[in-house]
Amino acid sequence: MKFMEDRILKDGQVRPGNILKVDSFLNHQLDVKLLNEVGKAFYERFKDKGVTKILTVEASGIAIACMTANYFGTPVVFAKKSKSRNLDGDLYTSVVHSFTYGIDNTVTLSKKFLGADDKVLIVDDFLANGKAVNGLLDICRQAGAEVVGIGIAIEKGFQRGGDDLRERGYDLLSLAVVDEMSDTRIVFRKEA
Amino acid sequence: MKFMEDRILKDGQVRPGNILKVDSFLNHQLDVKLLNEVGKAFYERFKDKGVTKILTVEASGIAIACMTANYFGTPVVFAKKSKSRNLDGDLYTSVVHSFTYGIDNTVTLSKKFLGADDKVLIVDDFLANGKAVNGLLDICRQAGAEVVGIGIAIEKGFQRGGDDLRERGYDLLSLAVVDEMSDTRIVFRKEA
Numbered sequence: 024m025k026f027m028e029d030r031i032l033k034d035g036q037v038r039p040g041n042i043l044k045v046d047s048f049l050n051h052q053l054d055v056k057l058l059n060e061v062g063k064a065f066y067e068r069f070k071d072k073g074v075t076k077i078l079t080v081e082a083s084g085i086a087i088a089c090m091t092a093n094y095f096g097t098p099v100v101f102a103k104k105s106k107s108r109n110l111d112g113d114l115y116t117s118v119v120h121s122f123t124y125g126i127d128n129t130v131t132l133s134k135k136f137l138g139a140d141d142k143v144l145i146v147d148d149f150l151a152n153g154k155a156v157n158g159l160l161d162i163c164r165q166a167g168a169e170v171v172g173i174g175i176a177i178e179k180g181f182q183r184g185g186d187d188l189r190e191r192g193y194d195l196l197s198l199a200v201v202d203e204m205s206d207t208r209i210v211f212r213k214e215a
Numbered sequence: 216m217k218f219m220e221d222r223i224l225k226d227g228q229v230r231p232g233n234i235l236k237v238d239s240f241l242n243h244q245l246d247v248k249l250l251n252e253v254g255k256a257f258y259e260r261f262k263d264k265g266v267t268k269i270l271t272v273e274a275s276g277i278a279i280a281c282m283t284a285n286y287f288g289t290p291v292v293f294a295k296k297s298k299s300r301n302l303d304g305d306l307y308t309s310v311v312h313s314f315t316y317g318i319d320n321t322v323t324l325s326k327k328f329l330g331a332d333d334k335v336l337i338v339d340d341f342l343a344n345g346k347a348v349n350g351l352l353d354i355c356r357q358a359g360a361e362v363v364g365i366g367i368a369i370e371k372g373f374q375r376g377g378d379d380l381r382e383r384g385y386d387l388l389s390l391a392v393v394d395e396m397s398d399t400r401i402v403f404r405k406e407a
Contacts, residue, residue, distance in 0.1 A: 052328045053277075053291040055284040081274035085245075086291070089278045092247040093285075099245040099278070136244045 026060055027176060027198040028211050037204045049148050049176060050083035062090035065174035068196045072171035074144045076100055080130055080155050084147045087176060091146055100137060102130040102159060115165045119158035130158050139167035150175040150197060153184025180212050218252055219368060219390040220403050229396045241340050241368060242275035254282035257338060257366035260388045264363035266336045268292055272322055272347050276339045279368060283338055292329060294322040294351060307357045311350035322350050331359035342367040342389060345376025372404050
């Protein structure tokens with residue numbers, strides 16, 4: 024979508040190691056007006072899918088998930104990256120490697136918040152190798168929940184995560200797909 | 216406020232160790248309609264304070280912060296609990312002990328997102344001993360930013376955090392203050 028591409032061109036910064044810094048609007052400071060546009064775009068695409076839950080993983084995914092849920096009128100459920108003493112009862116768990124933080128995270132979700140009756144829209148700020156989304160898909164599989172769509176703010180199209188999900192048949196909407204980036208330019212994939 | 220007290224009575228669960236579980240609506244599954252009410256209540260109280268930034272700490276604070284920022288029309292900035300490889304440049308840092316997770320967290324915030332011109336509303340889901348809020352206050356002090364208010368969804372009034380902040384002169388709005396709780400009852404503080 025043009026609004027996300029325009030914002031990346033305006034405020035994104037490319038850093039060594041294929042890092043696209045968007046911390047001024049997406050994952051440290053949050054431009055809530057932009058996030059509202061993200062939620063609205065996801066709603067327009069997935070509004071007829073019978074969504075019952077918006078699923079994401081902490082932390083920055085929570086912002087997008089809340090803005091999206093505002094349009095759908097459904098609850099958000101977010102997977103947690105560390106096991107809290109407050110979490111009790113049965114948990115779904117899946118192991119996710121974070122390239123950003125360089126560690127394996129076990130993501131967990133209380134079984135009581137996701138079940139076989141749910142139609143799930145998974146959302147997140149970034150999709151690169153797809154590890155986080157695949158962890159959430161694994162949790163949905165364990166729950167017997169149906170994944171009706173995946174909404175991503177920014178996909179790194181030069182990594183395999185997004186295309187792998189498309190090949191597996193998931194209905195994936197990435198608002199901007201970066202196919203190439205360097206100090207001097209960012210190339211977006213044309214919308215299909 | 217009555218809407219938060221009512222929801223705690225309806226869906227909160229008291230567990231051993233003074234734990235009040237509200238994970239069905241506030242910090243694991245998120246009732247976005249309720250969070251909108253929280254944001255609206257914070258806006259009504261602090262709308263004349265010239266707020267320029269909503270400040271919180273990951274993870275569940277992000278949800279409340281976004282819903283609050285929706286009313287104020289300002290950005291959110293959230294402090295991070297672990298240092299990411301993506302974070303570069305100068306950082307404000309403060310050490311916060313999490314009783315929930317049983318560990319010390321160093322919370323960090325990029326200096327570029329908070330400065331001496333900012334008027335800050337700090338928000339979070341819970342206030343108990345006050346460690347998280349005090350970490351955010353420490354960061355604001357380092358930034359030279361003015362803290363114009365603190366908005367909390369649920370305060371454990373039987374711990375010292377909230378009353379300590381009030382004694383130090385902060386304008387603190389807690390939507391529900393739990394003064395006593397047990398398996399059989401929850402007692403709220405009457406509004407001043």
